[in-house]
Amino acid sequence: MFRARPEVRPATVEVLVEGTPVLVPEGATAAAAVLLAGLPAIRETPVTGSPRLPLCQMGVCFDCLAEIDGIPNRQACMVTVVPGMRIARQHGAREALR
Amino acid sequence: MAPSHAGMQTRGSDVIVVGGGLVGAAIAHGLRGEGLDTVLLDEGDIAFRASRGNFGLVWVQSKGFGAPWYQRWTRGSAGEWPGLAADLAARTGIDTALQQPGGVHLCLSEQEFEDRGRRMAQMQVEAGNFGLEYRMIRRDELAEMLPGLGPSVVGASWSPYDGHASPLALLQALHRAFTEAGGAYVPNAKVTGGTAAPKDFRVETAAGTFAAPRIVLAAGLGNADLAPVFGLNTPVRPQRGQVLVTERARTVLPMPCTTIRQTGEGTIMLGDSMEEVGFDTRQSPPVMAQIAQRAALSFPWIAELNIVRAWSALRVMAPDGLPIYDQSERFPGAFTANCHSGVTLAGAHARLLAPMIARGALDPALDPFSAKRFDVPRAA
Amino acid sequence: MSDFDLAVIGAGPAGMAAAVEARLQGLIVLVVDENAAPGGQVFRAAEACAPDPAVGPDIMPGLPLIAAFRGCGADYRAATTLWHLDPEEGVLSLAAAGTTETVTARRVLLATGAQERPVPIPGWTLPGVMGAGAAQILLKTAGAVPVGPTVLAGQGPLVWLLAVQLARAGVAPLVLETRTVSIAAALAKAGGGLVAGRGLLAKGLSLMAEARRRGVRVIRGVRGLRAEGANRVERVAWEGGSAPCDTLLLHEGVIPSTHVSRAIGLDHAWDADQACWRPVADDFGATSSARVAVAGDGAGIGGWQAAAAAGRLAALDAARRLGALSEDSFAREIAAPLAARRAALALRPFLDALYAPPNAVLTPPDETIACRCEEVTAGAIRRAAALGATGPNQLKAYLRCGMGPCQGRVCAPTVAALIAEVRGLAPQEVPPLRPRAPYKPVTVGMLAASAESLQQSAP
Ligand SMILES: Cc1cc2nc3c(=O)[nH]c(=O)nc-3n(C[C@H](O)[C@@H](O)[C@H](O)COP(=O)(O)OP(=O)(O)OC[C@H]3O[C@@H](n4cnc5c(N)ncnc54)[C@H](O)[C@@H]3O)c2cc1C
Ligand SMILES: Cc1cc2nc3c(=O)[nH]c(=O)nc-3n(C[C@H](O)[C@H](O)[C@H](O)COP(=O)(O)OP(=O)(O)OC[C@H]3O[C@@H](n4cnc5c(N)ncnc54)[C@H](O)[C@@H]3O)c2cc1C
Ligand code: FES
Numbered sequence: 001m002f003r004a005r006p007e008v009r010p011a012t013v014e015v016l017v018e019g020t021p022v023l024v025p026e027g028a029t030a031a032a033a034v035l036l037a038g039l040p041a042i043r044e045t046p047v048t049g050s051p052r053l054p055l056c057q058m059g060v061c062f063d064c065l066a067e068i069d070g071i072p073n074r075q076a077c078m079v080t081v082v083p084g085m086r087i088a089r090q091h092g093a094r095e096a097l098r
Numbered sequence: 099m100a101p102s103h104a105g106m107q108t109r110g111s112d113v114i115v116v117g118g119g120l121v122g123a124a125i126a127h128g129l130r131g132e133g134l135d136t137v138l139l140d141e142g143d144i145a146f147r148a149s150r151g152n153f154g155l156v157w158v159q160s161k162g163f164g165a166p167w168y169q170r171w172t173r174g175s176a177g178e179w180p181g182l183a184a185d186l187a188a189r190t191g192i193d194t195a196l197q198q199p200g201g202v203h204l205c206l207s208e209q210e211f212e213d214r215g216r217r218m219a220q221m222q223v224e225a226g227n228f229g230l231e232y233r234m235i236r237r238d239e240l241a242e243m244l245p246g247l248g249p250s251v252v253g254a255s256w257s258p259y260d261g262h263a264s265p266l267a268l269l270q271a272l273h274r275a276f277t278e279a280g281g282a283y284v285p286n287a288k289v290t291g292g293t294a295a296p297k298d299f300r301v302e303t304a305a306g307t308f309a310a311p312r313i314v315l316a317a318g319l320g321n322a323d324l325a326p327v328f329g330l331n332t333p334v335r336p337q338r339g340q341v342l343v344t345e346r347a348r349t350v351l352p353m354p355c356t357t358i359r360q361t362g363e364g365t366i367m368l369g370d371s372m373e374e375v376g377f378d379t380r381q382s383p384p385v386m387a388q389i390a391q392r393a394a395l396s397f398p399w400i401a402e403l404n405i406v407r408a409w410s411a412l413r414v415m416a417p418d419g420l421p422i423y424d425q426s427e428r429f430p431g432a433f434t435a436n437c438h439s440g441v442t443l444a445g446a447h448a449r450l451l452a453p454m455i456a457r458g459a460l461d462p463a464l465d466p467f468s469a470k471r472f473d474v475p476r477a478a
Numbered sequence: 479m480s481d482f483d484l485a486v487i488g489a490g491p492a493g494m495a496a497a498v499e500a501r502l503q504g505l506i507v508l509v510v511d512e513n514a515a516p517g518g519q520v521f522r523a524a525e526a527c528a529p530d531p532a533v534g535p536d537i538m539p540g541l542p543l544i545a546a547f548r549g550c551g552a553d554y555r556a557a558t559t560l561w562h563l564d565p566e567e568g569v570l571s572l573a574a575a576g577t578t579e580t581v582t583a584r585r586v587l588l589a590t591g592a593q594e595r596p597v598p599i600p601g602w603t604l605p606g607v608m609g610a611g612a613a614q615i616l617l618k619t620a621g622a623v624p625v626g627p628t629v630l631a632g633q634g635p636l637v638w639l640l641a642v643q644l645a646r647a648g649v650a651p652l653v654l655e656t657r658t659v660s661i662a663a664a665l666a667k668a669g670g671g672l673v674a675g676r677g678l679l680a681k682g683l684s685l686m687a688e689a690r691r692r693g694v695r696v697i698r699g700v701r702g703l704r705a706e707g708a709n710r711v712e713r714v715a716w717e718g719g720s721a722p723c724d725t726l727l728l729h730e731g732v733i734p735s736t737h738v739s740r741a742i743g744l745d746h747a748w749d750a751d752q753a754c755w756r757p758v759a760d761d762f763g764a765t766s767s768a769r770v771a772v773a774g775d776g777a778g779i780g781g782w783q784a785a786a787a788a789g790r791l792a793a794l795d796a797a798r799r800l801g802a803l804s805e806d807s808f809a810r811e812i813a814a815p816l817a818a819r820r821a822a823l824a825l826r827p828f829l830d831a832l833y834a835p836p837n838a839v840l841t842p843p844d845e846t847i848a849c850r851c852e853e854v855t856a857g858a859i860r861r862a863a864a865l866g867a868t869g870p871n872q873l874k875a876y877l878r879c880g881m882g883p884c885q886g887r888v889c890a891p892t893v894a895a896l897i898a899e900v901r902g903l904a905p906q907e908v909p910p911l912r913p914r915a916p917y918k919p920v921t922v923g924m925l926a927a928s929a930e931s932l933q934q935s936a937p
Contacts, residue, residue, distance in 0.1 A: 004620065046363075053710075054608060093348050096347030096403060381915050393921055453795070
């Protein structure tokens, strides 16, 4: 789990992580928001369903795939938060036809 | 395991198969099953290898327009496939993900639909007593069969024979089954030269010299250069095909289409172009864009999916697009095998063709596939 | 007519310095970077985090370069990825905000930087295990720090830097150092640069001193590292010890990001000192492609100062090749950046020798997952290599390693090293994985839309 340090980086942007409002600093990524929210996993792999959290935070590993604003399988570490952003866990493979 | 280069003695066996792609591996697996001591020679990690870049259809409906013997051979192979898949699963534990639920060819305009209908009707006539079961299906009925069909689709041809499999699982399973049954798979062994005498063949490779009374050339595009050494003719050329693959999605497509199929893993494959560009395996974004466009017109929901992989690979094409199977007249015991549907025909190659090669003679049914068909003198 | 004289991929020190220099020489310059702000890895989010006392001191040196870059007049496109490059035609396919676009450039500079070397240890897929660089990125972009017992395991300069940065933020980690090479051995192998590199060396030593002062505990000589826990990491264990752990940060140095340079088929050479592939390039970054140059850590690890110097050199070379700079002026202009790069690289041989990755990191034990996307173990890879996969391209066909979303960025070094081990080959005898476009995912719809615009623009 991670915590912000409001004394140096005020948490001013409200996003919804799995429906719960979370305040995060400006410039944080969606992946950071998931860690700050304390989720146990950001996704479960489509191969065996094992839980994962972001590994690299720099767009290399793709272990941060999440559903952002309704779009599945986005690299959460490459998406900067904006107010009201909805971030949800990715459970296995995405639904294609919804 | 790589053979030791020390000493470099000649390695003898009953038969040498040149080329470890799907064609060579299927034949080698079949020959080993016939009890022959078989050596399978292949290039290394980097090679023109259609078997690593194909679309994975076990496809029947459109094969053999104007050549009903090819339709029969293809359908025979589709029929052999379940046995091959079961055999490979039992020997290796590898699931080749074979599914044969029938398949459709989507038509995106009335013109395409009419052309397709005429073609299928003509093939049915050509099939004669052998028959060809198919239906031209209009959009409304098709929409019941395929979820999320796009408004641009006017209809499709359907046949019950079609299916798909994992070509990579097939390749690995063939290699593994062959090796575990005692066959010798030798990578990094590009054949660079050879000598031929009736029932006495020798080939040179970086991994040593190999000799056998029988040899099968199944080196894909490499056959064009190898064949003349053994008194054979395989005028094959490369034809580029590009394929896009999406991320995994929960299963939605119940059957394969000619250019769109959902794999066992859930990824959706979109294919495949036909480009005459020689030995050029670069990718071209405009062609990729066309493939994507056709897919999105066929199934609009596919547009939302990420493309996680894409590639281009070279098909192994004969001038008339049909397979070439031959035994050398000058050097009996030398065979050649080439095709541009190595997944579809894997069943036939492993279970029909290999036994013929083991017996030393190709069935007369394969006569039309001889390269002699290209010898017809051209009108000036 | 090309849209740009020079297209630069990456707005780290190398790309920024190249853009500034190329603009000085009058070139029309494009810079794309998939991040939201310039700075690259070292100066990531620098403008936002400079006031943070935990990272500010280390970030400050980058601010002048970022300011110069922002003001240089290059067409800078943030949050934009390069997903295909045709080096022959000079056509770049870019993706941003859900659309794709193509631009043309007379010369292309890949300044794509480095990534952390994968550290496959048993249990490293458990939530709570991440790269040390990843934790640093969280600190730089969000000011965030781990909660609960934090263990930093591995070796290299970044371990010490991050230990200090976390300690400054009030969460001193336990450091498990995995270094196997003694200082004496590293000096014997590559001691020559210590004098010229004394500035950097002094900085490193002062970091270590600061770490100790701030209460960072260090255990040295750690072997057989493993992450343990049910659904997340709860403990880290090693030969002869274990410690409770909520966050395990792994680091065994960085390696060049060669995804694009390999995909476009540039010649690469094995760098035995850094145990990685790097594109073959001359002093100015020119490669085996007539159009494409490389600069910065993507061309071989040298650190940010060397990267910035290399970026300038590549820009000067571009200006010369495009006729904007005479040979005489070129010869004059390169002197300073050549000297700067030499100075910045002086300590490198010593660092490379000292922090050489141990074998267990390159070729992990059988039960370890090597390919995180497709969940393939090192043992399965060893078996496939024995069956006949002589390289990662054939192995990918057998086992799907490299076919998941990361396209082999994480597993490729491990796969190649395992093949070399099983087949008794030297690392350079196993060819590198050849990635294909799209280098980063684009949607089918984005591509389909680009087909429509292509058709509309056709005469
Ligand atoms: C995680 C991490 C943390 C590091 N932290 C430090 C540190 O604190 N201090 C230090 O001295 N060194 C650090 N380094 C070392 C680093 O490599 C520096 O030496 C320096 O950043 C190298 O500069 P560069 O310009 O070569 O590349 P980088 O700074 O890495 O810049 C490369 C840029 O290219 C972009 N890029 C890559 N591919 C594409 C693409 N296809 N499309 C668009 N953009 C692309 C990336 O987004 C990135 O911004 C770190 C390295 C890593 C991997
Ligand atoms: C884009 C695309 C899509 C396709 N889709 C389908 C499909 O859906 N269904 C289907 O059935 N088929 C499909 N195919 C065709 C199928 O992939 C080929 O028919 C099949 O792979 C050919 O197998 P091969 O073994 O003859 O050739 P390759 O796979 O090319 O193998 C030839 C082998 O010979 C080796 N070799 C070459 N020269 C030498 C030498 N001198 N010495 C030793 N070894 C040598 C090569 O290294 C290689 O391993 C597709 C092909 C492409 C390109
Ligand atoms: S955390 Fe690795 S790609 Fe996002």
